[in-house]
Amino acid sequence: MSIFKYSGRNLQGQFVSGQIESESEDAVASHLVSTNITPIDISPAHEKVGFSNSFKFEFSKKNVSLVELIFFSRQMYTLMRAGVPIMEALQGLRESTTSDQMASIIGELRDSLDSGEVLSAAMRHHPETFSSLYISIVEVGEASGSLPESFLKLVNYLELERETRERVKSALRYPIIVIFTIAAAMLIINIFVIPAFAKVFNKFGADLPLPTQILIATSEFTVNYWYVIVAFIFSLPFFIRSYLAKESGRLNWDRVKLKLPLIGGILYRATMGRFSLAMAICVKSGVPWGQSMVVVSNAVDNAYVHDHVLKMREDVERGTTITQAATASKLFPAIVLQMIRVGEQTGSLDTLLSEVAEYYEREVEYQLKNLSASIEPILLACIGAMVLVLALGVFLPMWGLASVAVGR
Numbered sequence: 001m002s003i004f005k006y007s008g009r010n011l012q013g014q015f016v017s018g019q020i021e022s023e024s025e026d027a028v029a030s031h032l033v034s035t036n037i038t039p040i041d042i043s044p045a046h047e048k049v050g051f052s053n054s055f056k057f058e059f060s061k062k063n064v065s066l067v068e069l070i071f072f073s074r075q076m077y078t079l080m081r082a083g084v085p086i087m088e089a090l091q092g093l094r095e096s097t098t099s100d101q102m103a104s105i106i107g108e109l110r111d112s113l114d115s116g117e118v119l120s121a122a123m124r125h126h127p128e129t130f131s132s133l134y135i136s137i138v139e140v141g142e143a144s145g146s147l148p149e150s151f152l153k154l155v156n157y158l159e160l161e162r163e164t165r166e167r168v169k170s171a172l173r174y175p176i177i178v179i180f181t182i183a184a185a186m187l188i189i190n191i192f193v194i195p196a197f198a199k200v201f202n203k204f205g206a207d208l209p210l211p212t213q214i215l216i217a218t219s220e221f222t223v224n225y226w227y228v229i230v231a232f233i234f235s236l237p238f239f240i241r242s243y244l245a246k247e248s249g250r251l252n253w254d255r256v257k258l259k260l261p262l263i264g265g266i267l268y269r270a271t272m273g274r275f276s277l278a279m280a281i282c283v284k285s286g287v288p289w290g291q292s293m294v295v296v297s298n299a300v301d302n303a304y305v306h307d308h309v310l311k312m313r314e315d316v317e318r319g320t321t322i323t324q325a326a327t328a329s330k331l332f333p334a335i336v337l338q339m340i341r342v343g344e345q346t347g348s349l350d351t352l353l354s355e356v357a358e359y360y361e362r363e364v365e366y367q368l369k370n371l372s373a374s375i376e377p378i379l380l381a382c383i384g385a386m387v388l389v390l391a392l393g394v395f396l397p398m399w400g401l402a403s404v405a406v407g408r
Helices: 025-034 051-060 066-081 086-096 100-114 119-123 132-144 147-204 210-224 226-245 247-257 264-285 289-299 303-317 322-329 334-346 349-407
Strands: 002-009 015-022 038-044
Touching (some): 002 025, 025 038, 025 289, 086 100, 100 119, 210 226, 226 247, 247 303, 264 289, 289 303
């Protein structure tokens, strides 16, 4: 996925411009046409990400948090439902927000509205804050005269997204603490403990067993080349970011992480739940089917699933049913395909998709509750293996030395 700059004219002939995240210039053009904007120019908006750019980006960019976006959406719903004009609502939110970044964005939204743009077009200037799903729902609300209700749908969607993220963080907190503790213990042992034992062993000139030789070699590398380890640890995040900034790198990682042991199933169900909920919101809001698939493909936040969703869109546009396209994608289990089939046949696809999203939400919640219990045996096995290696590496030569001393 890349960010593209675009310029064009809407149905009223007004000049509009902004940025949008998409896979290609053709995809941007298709999206603009589906939103009644005639594109004039489309070009890449960002430079190639390298090590230096990653470093600069990491320390200079400050994104609007999800909590701030939820607060903005909820306040917009409350104010607009009360009949407050949109310009006054934005001005009030700009003065009340505690985030300088959010205040700056709201100010730019007001400036865009002053120049004649609608709110959805103004939001397109800030793709790093407002996702394509967010903008599309706002656009539908503007067209149907139900903008407050659109903000309420977005509040519910973002709240669920926040709760899912918090549950994932909570479930992973304990394993991460244990892993960091083990790493710190190994570092201390390599720097301070093993060198002391190595001096004793060298003094007696005893033949050391293999576990002890491995421990001493690891300790010597840590002590003598600590700066290499430190440089590797600090540079690793930037190299990872550079790799994931490439389309192939992001696609490979998003495919692999859905198959990771323990957490892969959770990530898969969370992604499918996000897809189902976003699609339900689009269908219920009246977003055209082709545009909905593009919007939802960006909302799932997974390049692998994104490509499959766009493939579903192509299949549907060629005349296949939604159920057939979903089956061909091989993304959904049988129970979900059944619910989609029933929803398509009865004309209640949005309701059934909402139930699918609730099904995945329950599945994610259940698996997250059992994640710690599943990880604990693995962590205990790792700790046991570490203790075993240390015990064999330290005590085997000491027993040998004691035997020599007794024999004498």
